[in-house]
Amino acid sequence: MQEPRRAKKKTKATSMDIAHRAGVSQATVSRVLRGSPLVNAETRKRVEEAVRELNYKVDRHASSLRTQRAGTLALLLFEDPTPDDSHINPFFLSMLGSITRACAKHGHDLLVSFQQLSDDWHADYEDSMKADGLILLGYGDYIAYESKLAHLVAQGTHFVRWGAVLQGQPGISIGCDNAAGGALVGRHLIARGRRKVAFLGDASTHFPEFFARYCGCDGALREAGLRMNPALQVDADSSEQSGYDAARTLIARGHAFDAIFAASDLIAIGAIRALTEHGLRVPDDVAIVGFDGTPMARFSNPPLTTVVQDTSGAGELLVASLLRLVRDEPAESVTLMPTLEVRASSGG
């Protein structure tokens, strides 16, 4: 007899209970639940009824132990530059949303974990059978990052990452066409009559996403006989504070500029704050364009023109590609086209 100290959960039904109730073997119950065609329609109906009556759910661990499939993916979210709580880049949170939805659509569960880029990664999700594969999300110094990717490949880990798609890169990546995005910005600013475009964000091979945005914008300027001026580039990582600091540095240098291309929306919003404090008007004195298409771009003052990344498409593609890898099917890196959303910060 169980001690009824508190409302005890009644013991969970097993496939044995279902079998008994439906008058079939336990193997047949399993066949029905896995959707095997090898079951008589009548039998199937009896089993399904028993399943409903007892509110039976297949035990995930028993099933996974037998099939050697977890039915789960793991999302590793890197948050290196801003280790302070709750200050995750909102762009990655949009990605998290779309990845979660894509997982559900593909009938998989999603484990979420935050990682320091510097840490040993929880790549052991797969070794412990907790997940069939990994989705890596978050930027950081790519040079350090790449060797870890190579390590994952060497271990045979199934993974996809979000980020710059580069030649000869280990593993497969899904990323925004950052150069195309940068070109959209360059052409837009030129069409608005701007000539001296500053860039806030690291622009080196250590941060290939930002670098490609820079180069794309430069390419568009060159089409118009202009070019980016390295004296108007200031390093910044993707945070409001960093954007604020970078804009102040830019102003302090004393070179003239009439537009800022910020490598991310957060940087742009920090830059607007710095410019406003300094008595510069946006967009009258300086046009500003961000990158990412985060919700806050719409609410900033003035509303921010931004390059919108296709987060829904990205989530779906990340999940679908990873599931292909898990099934040992071929998959390849893909680049997604961004779009420009014009708002008041660049003259509307």
Add this chain to the structure above:
Amino acid sequence: MQEPRRAKKKTKATSMDIAHRAGVSQATVSRVLRGSPLVNAETRKRVEEAVRELNYKVDRHASSLRTQRAGTLALLLFEDPTPDDSHINPFFLSMLGSITRACAKHGHDLLVSFQQLSDDWHADYEDSMKADGLILLGYGDYIAYESKLAHLVAQGTHFVRWGAVLQGQPGISIGCDNAAGGALVGRHLIARGRRKVAFLGDASTHFPEFFARYCGCDGALREAGLRMNPALQVDADSSEQSGYDAARTLIARGHAFDAIFAASDLIAIGAIRALTEHGLRVPDDVAIVGFDGTPMARFSNPPLTTVVQDTSGAGELLVASLLRLVRDEPAESVTLMPTLEVRASSGG
């Protein structure tokens, strides 16, 4: 012979492999890995070495099947009013961050799932042994919600929820002391010389969090011989658009007001936009205070005074309480004290 079509993952090591290598029984390997004291120090060392050499990880499914513990919690995030992708309330995303961290700290994994409040919930995470318990996050019509909570209790599901802590409520809740937060706002506005305080947000038992904020503010006004004027209350759910619409409605009503207490930061930011469009200055003509303490409050223009909820404390408490329930230990509902962060939108 395996077909070497592509780099095959070498077969995963099992505890048997470790046992063989360390020259002990498989049972002893298991004891070492579970930290049993019933192992000789020498033996332990040999086993640990073999574990390291073969990069062995305990198989989660085998372990969980045996122990009947998943070692995993599930987070159900409701997003009813705004089903459009990527527009999740940033406050909940902060919560997600802190919950993730708290889970890691307590040695548990976290499954994340988005749910429609109207749907059948994925309460079956526990029935299928995928998770030991549920964390419920997200507001919505509480009246509809409460019956679902009662249902979960009746089923013996282990869960905690974030939200208003009410008398006689089913299950346990962790929530902000919304009335105290409202009182902070009321006293602050009075101290700034404001007298006619409008409220943007539903204020009924259907939305007990907003309602308590309203009542708390009203209580503070009464201490000063004033009170909230129902004619200055406009319904709104927690979105920028809804805040914008509500502020326009408020203005259209034509009653004088010199302050707005917005039930959330998103509502406040929408309200600022509406006021600005209408030629009203913040804070000179109207002081505005939000609620939540989201990152965007700092970046809004003007920066938004807001009631900061303790998301780190909340995440930790949610996880710790749920784990107590899972272990059949007593746990109870708790209310967390918020703080007021004063910025320029209320006169600084």
Add this chain to the structure above:
DNA sequence: CTGAAAGCGCTTACAG
């Protein structure tokens, strides 16, 4: 179309 049986990789009484 169905059942009996083996086995996935652990954990933990039980016996020594």
Add this chain to the structure above:
DNA sequence: CTGAAAGCGCTTACAG
């Protein structure tokens, strides 16, 4: 302190 053995709840060849 250690090993042999049972068993967690499934899935899937195998035999009929």
